[in-house]
Amino acid sequence: MQHALTITGLKKRFGKKVALDGLNMNVPKKSVYGFLGENGAGKTTTFSILGGFLSTNAGHFNIEGKMGMLPQDARFSPGRKIGSQLKLLARLSGVPTSELNEEINRVLKAVNMEKNVNLPIEKCSHGMYKRVGIAQALLGSPNVILLDEPTAGLDPKTAYEIRRLIETLNHQKTVVVSSHNLSEIEQMCDTVGIINNGKMAFEGPVAELVGKSSLLQIELDRKPDLTSLQAIEGVVEAEWSEKQNRCNIQFDRKHHPLETINTQLLSYFLKNGIGVRCIKLGQSLEHEYLKKLAVN
Amino acid sequence: MKPFFILLKDNLAQALKSKKSILFLILYFVVFTLVVYAIKETQKEVFEQLAAQGGLDPELYRLAFNFMIEFLQINSNEILKTFLSIPLYSVELFGVMLLGTPLLILMVHYDKLAQETSDGTTRYLLFRASRGSIYWAKFFSMVVEIALITLIATVLAVIYGHYTLNFFNTGDIFAASLKYWAAGLMPLITFSSMVYLFSAWVKRPFLALLFSSLATIAALVMLIWVPELSPFNLHYWKGFFIPGTSIMLHSLLIYLGFTTVFLGAGFFIFKKRDL
Numbered sequence: 001m002q003h004a005l006t007i008t009g010l011k012k013r014f015g016k017k018v019a020l021d022g023l024n025m026n027v028p029k030k031s032v033y034g035f036l037g038e039n040g041a042g043k044t045t046t047f048s049i050l051g052g053f054l055s056t057n058a059g060h061f062n063i064e065g066k067m068g069m070l071p072q073d074a075r076f077s078p079g080r081k082i083g084s085q086l087k088l089l090a091r092l093s094g095v096p097t098s099e100l101n102e103e104i105n106r107v108l109k110a111v112n113m114e115k116n117v118n119l120p121i122e123k124c125s126h127g128m129y130k131r132v133g134i135a136q137a138l139l140g141s142p143n144v145i146l147l148d149e150p151t152a153g154l155d156p157k158t159a160y161e162i163r164r165l166i167e168t169l170n171h172q173k174t175v176v177v178s179s180h181n182l183s184e185i186e187q188m189c190d191t192v193g194i195i196n197n198g199k200m201a202f203e204g205p206v207a208e209l210v211g212k213s214s215l216l217q218i219e220l221d222r223k224p225d226l227t228s229l230q231a232i233e234g235v236v237e238a239e240w241s242e243k244q245n246r247c248n249i250q251f252d253r254k255h256h257p258l259e260t261i262n263t264q265l266l267s268y269f270l271k272n273g274i275g276v277r278c279i280k281l282g283q284s285l286e287h288e289y290l291k292k293l294a295v296n
Numbered sequence: 297m298k299p300f301f302i303l304l305k306d307n308l309a310q311a312l313k314s315k316k317s318i319l320f321l322i323l324y325f326v327v328f329t330l331v332v333y334a335i336k337e338t339q340k341e342v343f344e345q346l347a348a349q350g351g352l353d354p355e356l357y358r359l360a361f362n363f364m365i366e367f368l369q370i371n372s373n374e375i376l377k378t379f380l381s382i383p384l385y386s387v388e389l390f391g392v393m394l395l396g397t398p399l400l401i402l403m404v405h406y407d408k409l410a411q412e413t414s415d416g417t418t419r420y421l422l423f424r425a426s427r428g429s430i431y432w433a434k435f436f437s438m439v440v441e442i443a444l445i446t447l448i449a450t451v452l453a454v455i456y457g458h459y460t461l462n463f464f465n466t467g468d469i470f471a472a473s474l475k476y477w478a479a480g481l482m483p484l485i486t487f488s489s490m491v492y493l494f495s496a497w498v499k500r501p502f503l504a505l506l507f508s509s510l511a512t513i514a515a516l517v518m519l520i521w522v523p524e525l526s527p528f529n530l531h532y533w534k535g536f537f538i539p540g541t542s543i544m545l546h547s548l549l550i551y552l553g554f555t556t557v558f559l560g561a562g563f564f565i566f567k568k569r570d571l
């Protein structure tokens with residue numbers, strides 16, 4: 001697979017504190033990559049090294065083509081208008097002078113801020129500030145876009161719009177997003193990397209993380225007979241949750257294909273007149289994420 | 297090289313718009329004008345006395361000036377000072393200009409890099425432009441600003457001082473003043489580079505201000521003991537009045553050496569630092 005961003009053996013110490021401890025990362029081209037990890041795991045440190053803010057103690061990285069970035073702790077110079085600030089950054093990103101206004105309009109439109117070109121930056125609300133930060137990351141159409149917690153602290157509507165924006169970038173650009181919101185990562189990303197204590201604890205497709213599970217969550221209209229369910233070949237354990245009207249079934253995925261188990265379960269429900277509302281494979285990303293962290 | 301020019305242009309445009317810069321600029325020119333007028337008034341008396349003694353003769357002044365220069369080639373700085381205090385008060389103006397400007401540089405620019413680093417505003421630039429272009433563009437915008445301020449002061453000195461300057465060197469007042477300006481600019485650039493070094497080195501803007509203030513004061517005090525280097529001492533300006541001496545060039549080279557050391561050290565620190 002071709003990678004737009006590769007990191008190999010990256011190490012960074014702050015005094016005695018080891019922030020990155022041989023981090024490896026491979027971001028597939030033209031996809032959205034979710035970068036997950038606890039507070040202090042080293043996500044921002046990684047972004048900062050890629051942005052050239054921090055030096056490294058070891059390791060190297062390679063970014064293919066132009067990069068745009070929303071740094072976590074960066075601020076705009078106070079006393080400037082949004083338009084003037086973006087104009088400077090666009091020029092530095094190589095946008096020709098004749099296309100400056102057009103480009104600024106384009107990126108501001110992407111974050112729903114096109115009416116605020118002349119607003120002084122210090123008059124922005126937290127959400128607007130963040131959106132200007134995201135807009136500047138898009139200047140000059142970079143191939144690789146790194147966004148450090150783009151939705152943190154935003155109201156649900158703005159966060160939704162930002163997610164939509166990131167989804168529209170998928171398949172056109174390589175986007176790396178860090179976030180604490182696992183359901184949004186699950187929704188937006190093709191690949192995830194979980195960083196723990198400065199090391200990559202897991203890296204792979206979201207589907208692999210969530211889809212390899214041997215758990216089926218089936219929402220039913222009433223409680224089935226659990227012993228008969230456990231008698232079905234391949235079912236290891238069946239549990240009923242009254243509150244959610246849900247049956248959690250652990251199965252032996254190694255020896256029994258998912259399709260066979262599903263067919264058998266469905267025919268059982270059909271035979272016994274139990275209504276099936278929903279079948280879901282695996283736990284949420286959250287569950288798998290916590291599991292990965294627990295293993296490390 | 298292109299990001300350097302983009303940043304230089306932007307830094308200058310922002311400096312012109314910055315309230316702090318404008319305030320200090322106004323303050324500077326108000327003080328400057330007051331001092332110029334005070335000197336002009338005292339000069340007036342001298343000229344009125346001369347007039348009472350039988351009128352002013354520009355030719356006589358020129359002769360006196362030439363005599364003075366010959367005299368100076370053999371005599372001490374004290375005599376030079378006494379002589380120059382009459383017709384050449386523009387030199388004194390430059391002294392005031394030079395005393396005021398390092399302090400101005402300090403107050404307006406001490407935070408150039410330190411402030412931006414602590415605010416994190418440089419982070420938006422860092423993945424677009426090299427550290428070198430950021431460092432040098434900021435420094436050169438500072439130099440251009442200082443050069444412009446002092447150039448305006450020089451032009452004002454010529455305008456205000458025309459009355460007296462006229463008497464000894466009618467044709468070349470402006471050209472001579474520009475030479476003073478250039479010679480005065482060099483120590484200023486050295487002061488700026490020292491302030492800039494602290495700005496690149498110290499992370500907290502407050503500490504950068506403290507260190508560069510102390511260093512500026514220390515440097516000013518130290519210059520008292522090195523008359524050849526002090527722009528406040530006539531030794532430094534002697535080169536202009538004694539044809540053929542290299543004293544000025546010598547001083548300029550020493551300043552250039554210090555500037556190189558300060559800027560080099562600052563660049564080395566800024567290049568390696570976590571920002």
Ligand SMILES: Nc1ncnc2c1ncn2[C@@H]1O[C@H](COP(=O)(O)OP(=O)(O)O)[C@@H](O)[C@H]1O
Nearest residue numbers: 014017019037038039040041042043044045046
């Ligand atoms: N400038 C710094 N000086 C000292 N320690 C730092 C610095 N920046 C980050 N750290 C430490 O490095 C670790 C990783 O931090 P960070 O990359 O910000 O984590 P994340 O973004 O994943 O929450 C944390 O333990 C943090 O305290």
Ligand SMILES: [Mg+2]
Nearest residue numbers: 043044045072
């Ligand atoms: Mg972070």
